[in-house]
Amino acid sequence: MAPDRAGGIDRHLKLQETMCPILMDDLLSDCSEGNASRFAADVIGRHMCHFLHLLERFDAHWNEFTAAKRPWRANSSKAGG
Secondary structure (H helix, E strand, C coil): CCHHHHHHHHHHHHHHHHHHHHHHHHHHCCCCHHHHHHHHHHHHHHHHHHHHHHHHCHHHHHHHHHHCCCHHHHHHHHHHC
């Protein structure tokens, strides 16, 4: 994954972590317990769907990661040996 794309994902996750509790508090403040449960189930379902899509691509990402060059390993073996 390109560094600029990884940075974009990090920014997205940080924004989501910051905003999600605020939005959920706002959404649930005037809800009955039944509606709150339904909203919570919707959020959990959305995250499960996202997780399953990530899981489908996991092997490809893992293979890309394990095939990547690791120049720090070459440097550490020269320094220690």
